Amino acid sequence: MPLNESWQTGEIPGPKKASLIVKPDIADAMIRRAKRPILIVGHGILEYEVEGLRLIDCLIELAKKGKIPVVVTASTNKEFLARGYIPAAIMPAVDIANRLTDATWKGIDGKDTYDLAIFVGLPYSMEWTILSGLKHFAPGVKTMTLDCVYQPNASWSFPNSTIKEWAASLRAIVANLGD
Amino acid sequence: MPLNESWQTGEIPGPKKASLIVKPDIADAMIRRAKRPILIVGHGILEYEVEGLRLIDCLIELAKKGKIPVVVTASTNKEFLARGYIPAAIMPAVDIANRLTDATWKGIDGKDTYDLAIFVGLPYSMEWTILSGLKHFAPGVKTMTLDCVYQPNASWSFPNSTIKEWAASLRAIVANLGD
Amino acid sequence: MSRKGVSFRVKEINSDIAQFRDLSISIGAIHEEKWDEPMGPTPFPTLSTLRSWDHTLLKRYKPFYLPFCDLCCLCTYGKCDLTGTKRGACGISMSAQQSRTVLIAACIGAATHISHSRDLLTHVIEQYGSDFPLNIGGTSVEVEAPITRLVCGVKPETLGDLEPVLDYCENQVTQLLAVTHTGQEGNNLDFESKVFHAGMVDHVGMEVADIAQVSALGFPKADPESAMADLGLGTVDATKPVVLVIGHNVPPSTSIIDYLRDNGLLSEIEVTGICCTAMDIARYSAKAKIIGPISWQLRYIRSGVPDVIVIDEQCVRTDTLQEAAAIRTPLIATSDKNCLGLPDRTNDPIDAIVADFVSGKVAGALVLDMEKVGEIAVRVAQGIAPNRKKQGTLPSKDRIIELAKKCTQCMLCRRACPNDLPIPQAIKPAAGGNLGPLNELYDDCVGCGRCEPACGQKIPVHSLIVGAAEKQTREETFCIRTGRGAIQDVEIRKVGGPIVLGEIPGIVAFVGCANYPKGSREVAEMCMEFAKRRYIVCTSGCSAMSAGMYRDKDGKTAYEKYSGAFEAGGIVNVGSCVSNAHISGAAIKIASIFAKRPLRGNYEEIADYVHNRVGAVGVAWGAMSQKAAAIAAGFWRLGIPVVVGPHGTKYRRMLLGRADKDEDWYVYDARTGEKVYGGPVPEHLFFAAETKEEAMVMIAKLTMRPNDTSKGRANKLANYVDLHKRHIGGLPPDVHRLVRVPADIPLTMKSEILEHLQQHDWKEQPIPDPTLLPRMVHTRRD
Amino acid sequence: MSRKGVSFRVKEINSDIAQFRDLSISIGAIHEEKWDEPMGPTPFPTLSTLRSWDHTLLKRYKPFYLPFCDLCCLCTYGKCDLTGTKRGACGISMSAQQSRTVLIAACIGAATHISHSRDLLTHVIEQYGSDFPLNIGGTSVEVEAPITRLVCGVKPETLGDLEPVLDYCENQVTQLLAVTHTGQEGNNLDFESKVFHAGMVDHVGMEVADIAQVSALGFPKADPESAMADLGLGTVDATKPVVLVIGHNVPPSTSIIDYLRDNGLLSEIEVTGICCTAMDIARYSAKAKIIGPISWQLRYIRSGVPDVIVIDEQCVRTDTLQEAAAIRTPLIATSDKNCLGLPDRTNDPIDAIVADFVSGKVAGALVLDMEKVGEIAVRVAQGIAPNRKKQGTLPSKDRIIELAKKCTQCMLCRRACPNDLPIPQAIKPAAGGNLGPLNELYDDCVGCGRCEPACGQKIPVHSLIVGAAEKQTREETFCIRTGRGAIQDVEIRKVGGPIVLGEIPGIVAFVGCANYPKGSREVAEMCMEFAKRRYIVCTSGCSAMSAGMYRDKDGKTAYEKYSGAFEAGGIVNVGSCVSNAHISGAAIKIASIFAKRPLRGNYEEIADYVHNRVGAVGVAWGAMSQKAAAIAAGFWRLGIPVVVGPHGTKYRRMLLGRADKDEDWYVYDARTGEKVYGGPVPEHLFFAAETKEEAMVMIAKLTMRPNDTSKGRANKLANYVDLHKRHIGGLPPDVHRLVRVPADIPLTMKSEILEHLQQHDWKEQPIPDPTLLPRMVHTRRD
């Protein structure tokens, strides 16, 4: 599998493409460096379970450790609630992305703009187009995806990976963040 | 300069892209392996001179050593004639490329089809589109460019290079071929 | 030299020059006088006539651009990299370029409906004459052409009256397409305004097509109890010769039915259809069987069942000739828009054509004479069926296992699949004999075939999936209420009150194509859910088929379970794609018939009424085509929100409101002229949902309107809150923005909502008499 | 309810309903009777009428596809990867997709001309009335509308007669655009046939526009000695208030001239123009100055000279508003196709608008009333000029050096430049004070501005180049013969013989945009070369300007050096883009007037004549736009070859003959009906040349026709061989394919050509009476 090609073969991006998160520390560094990160979680995460670890639990840990507010889309909320974690906001993916393009938007807490938006779990092509929207129209927001496939329109993305490699990376990111 | 991006920033290719000629031997191996190579030389070569070496002389040597028939486009013929080298054919670039898409075409000598077409010296975007035509419609013909810029639609291309690096590579290719 | 020359056939022009003049006389505006409604301000609007209305909407519902490509490749200055703030060689910005791309799509869509409309109209006029009266539903439908009346300010009474309406449409499409030329419009919002214009013109074109065919071909006339037709692969009797029709323009298919009828063959031959031609042929004869939407083309052809394939135009897979050849089934092309490189046999004798087909001498032919097509198709099917033996190309179980063994798990098929289906993961067990996982993919597969050329091992991936689902396909035996056409004026009068009072929480229309993220079933489930909740549910085109392709736990399809009337809890299949005009037409008729707003050439006022008062929502869950883009745009200009599935983000932009920006939601109170807060309703104009669940919750929310009575708002809120609780979890976070006065709160949810309101510093807001048009202040006529 | 409603203004419809009916009566075909030519076989052809002619051409000139993108992104099933033999989700193949893209471009181009034509016609009918007679050249031009007569079979005599012609065009564009919808046409050659159809319809639309404006606005009427106008940046008197008009639709500009004339201000104000509006305003008043083609927009605006900018439609840079604001020059938009987001001030009083502009309160406004525009523009220019002080944004020499120092040599500007100009290499010395290399780029720069946003250092690269060329721009003082319009019938009669006999080796038309690989000068050089060789040279649009932008060693421009007559060695500027119709019209008139072939509705025969007998070649050296694509397609359907520059490969495909395949070059001999070898002439239908030299050699070759007399062929060969020797070197390798009989050999080249013939086993071939239409055998009428 090619590392840094669109997972959907035809969804070729233009000249500006995501840097690869080749090592988990890269993602950690970016998250640490961000003043106001936000995590947007789509329904796709509900499917993933590797070696007993459910992705959603990993993300909750990430959000807690990194103190990152979570926006849930679609029905993802139910699963978070079921785990006793109350997301910062429930909002469709296009709505939160649209707000991120507004440089005057003060965030879900009304305090300030976000400088890093971390996406995970949206359908591939929907995430592709939404990240494209942000690439072009949200110059102040860096974007990162935590999916196991390359998303060229993000600022940083994992390469196309096997579920195993990817789960290991995620675990490492979360572990590091705790440091 | 990025090695394997289109030299013209906007001329993004699709999923199928040229392999890089990272070392001159790669090109040599391809040329040697070809049963019936052909060299197509555009007018752009007339501009290039590096450290006393004129590109055209280098190509004549390449053609001679590799016993590769040369097709000249535009006014390139005059310069070849001036050096006492008679090209195998004079033909506009779109004409020779069009013939290469015809799997029944027996070549300029009427003997057989070509399996490797080496391009050099066409205007960048014209070469881009012509190589695209061959990528899609000449499945039996591998293509290579000897220009100093990356041509994504070829089968093999040099990376975007400085004139110096590139001249050195060309020289090495020609030298190797003599072996 | 009359404009009629346009639609002439060559032979006619040749035969008699005088005819030109005769016809030019018949163009006249005879019926004009009979319509005593005074002309409104904007008949035959040009590109700029309704611009200020568009900008009013666009100020609230701003485009959120989702570039699907970072480049522009529209002229030879390009490709231009438009990333971020870069501009192209013509000076264009990314936002304008995205809107420009939407405009091209909307123009293609509108042109497609309008040109279809023109071909159909020319055909029925040739058959029935210009003076043939329009009859959409007898006396039940007095407002026969609400969109045409509204947009053009004319009241057509005969088929001939529809011609100048199409002239207008063609003129406007040409103007609009010109706008996309290099170095024309430079402003994204003005591009968007033109997209709306294209959409409006598209609805005129669709209306013309459907009222012409309903009138001339005797389709169900606004009949809530139109007949049921068979639906699904399993309904075909493959022992008979089988004709397959694909496309959108019904005349070649009606000619098949006519020939069968005239020759007493109706029960000897199966006439089956895919896409809108199927919908319309079933309106012509309920004996025709509907196989399914566009995604069924490959699987049905590969099954080997059809003995002859007749294609007309639109949404016909462009590899149909190759697929037909693979099962040795002849193909007849019948539209000059889709000639497939075939020899033109239009003027050859029928016997010769039939003989050539039956002997296998030719694989396909172009026949542009509709009357010939019927006989040819039937006789070819009869002639060829005995020898073909229905050999398809779908692999047997053993063959599937054998093919699956060749798989290298390279993932390329999955990476080519629009729905990212886990194909390699399903092929692996298949190689070991377990076809279950492959079969499971069947429901979610949109039948695009892209996985096949992607596979380096030449595994016919789609055929593997369909082959593995063989039992399931045999069980596809559903039914569908045939397209009824328009909504009766009397139905409008009946529901007008309940809609405004809120007994009916809204109108939800499921329209458009089958590019679903998770298969057809989701459409059926949504239809049933909203019908159960007593919304008025409308369906059309591919979505109307999908709505019928599922049985609930009682074993009933949506059409069996719910009535076909335009009433609370009805599921109203209006018909094919062009019948979508009856849905926008119904919204317009609510304003005109129920609320008595002047209709003629009075676009802005009617749109303002619909936007502020009629709780209609369009849902194009699998919208794929340029036509779908144009249809959506026609709804947008009326202020009707449209919800699409996740693939809809590829349409390049959403039109999203910002509920959090109070200043965006002010309306004029028509009674006082004051600007008052109307609430974020409807919140969006174009919205892509990630999942069915998110869509349903959003649909319920988008039926709200500033004009809702408290009873109405309470009913709408009850549905919204309930759906949110079930599918998203908890009370909706924005419920305080949607409650205006205490009476808006649904009784059963009182305490929890009150608590929420308190937490959010809720304040009571008066319910306005809302309008976005300053000129409507104090001038209300209802 | 007449179709006239289409072009009505709202106010008129409102004011009087009866008018509808009055007008519907005036549609009539009154003049039909007066034209005694019998109707030909194909008036008002539909998409399929001329299909077999197209396929005949396409069999010989097969598309060579040059995909400019490997994907299709036209619907939400996509993007689809179409690499090699892959197919999209709709089943489409790469070849069909490329042709489909060409069809979209051709539809956009045709729609643009036709909608421009409609707006113009509506405007002049409003001003002069429907009955205003067409007058293209008095009695010198009896065949006033050769294309319209040929295609539609009608003979227009008044402005009003042109309306139904445009109805036809709009109808066909709509049909054609529908073909590009997902799931329509699946065959690449049928797409190409539709491209040809779009081109043919485009030429009808162009003809209507130009004969309407020539007639109504009093443009030069087929006048070989039309006035000379100033051309070039250096011709503007910047001490006066300066108006700049940009676009293609001349009415706003004529309204400026009218206001100046009426108020005796003609010599007080400079009226300057860019693009075709410039060409046409100079036809209206030779006092108007033409700045240059599209590539001059940025440099002229940035010079700060214009005090007001009036834009209409087409090829107006979409960043004009931003550029205008940067020099504090107000902008008036006048077309509903290009509103730029500006407030609509159409109905505001002129004084208020002028005041708002002059005070700087508004930067731009939309004014859709042409009559108001003239006064506003002039008064704004007068009011604003004294204060603006012509401050431009071009950097001084010092500033250039300063900016150049910021350059990091990252190459991004060069990588953004369509012509791959060595910008970083020129900026380096500039940082050291040597602006020479930067200045050298000026000639080759197409002024697209793409280099600027590419630069991370925010260096205004294009401005640096223009700034460095400051002296050169001041010296741009050229002249151009204003567009003469049609070719006189008597000229056609005069050249018909010499063309067929070969005294005139061919007609070479330089048309289209300014996307040149190496600047304007190459066009001027080619024009002069072919005029010197006594070809008939035609020019139009941007190319006509470029042709005048160069002085030869005698200090003369092409227009000063050569006559404006349609004769050997003439350089005939027909006018703006829409005047291109007179070039195809001239070819048609050679068949009709000189050879007396029936014209009316007789497309195939005329095209067959032109293709086999009229040695015309179109050259669109800088073809960039969709309009250029449509214009080329109109020439292709007539069998006239078109040569483009290297950027032309981005049009996605060439149409190339294969001289080496003898079997491709057989024609019918009309005398005998036999199929005989006609030789590979013209060799190509659409050809992209790599360099000017290659183009010139190919042009000379492409003027050959199978019907050439020996004298004619010898003359054509002499030019071809001579050009080949000079520019390519040696005898052309294919000369043996072009000599049919010994008498074909140019006398002066006898021995070397004979030697070549011997080496190539040459055999004499009879000269046929060539036709590609079986039905023309034995039925010749000339």
Ligand code: SF4
């Ligand atoms: S817009 Fe579409 S066709 Fe053009 S470059 Fe982008 S993906 Fe390719």
Ligand code: SF4
């Ligand atoms: S239309 Fe504009 S942005 Fe698109 S390729 Fe042409 S110049 Fe570039």
Ligand code: SF4
């Ligand atoms: S045919 Fe089905 S499985 Fe194959 S790519 Fe299309 S949707 Fe995916």
Ligand code: SF4
């Ligand atoms: S593309 Fe073919 S080989 Fe690759 S995973 Fe899919 S089925 Fe297997």
Ligand code: SF4
């Ligand atoms: S709903 Fe969509 S796919 Fe179906 S027939 Fe209509 S346009 Fe085609």
Ligand code: SF4
């Ligand atoms: S039109 Fe066809 S090839 Fe293009 S994106 Fe749609 S399905 Fe794919």
Ligand code: SF4
């Ligand atoms: S403005 Fe001139 S230099 Fe700059 S990119 Fe365009 S052509 Fe090249």
Ligand code: SF4
């Ligand atoms: S883009 Fe700017 S910094 Fe880079 S080479 Fe060009 S001028 Fe210099």
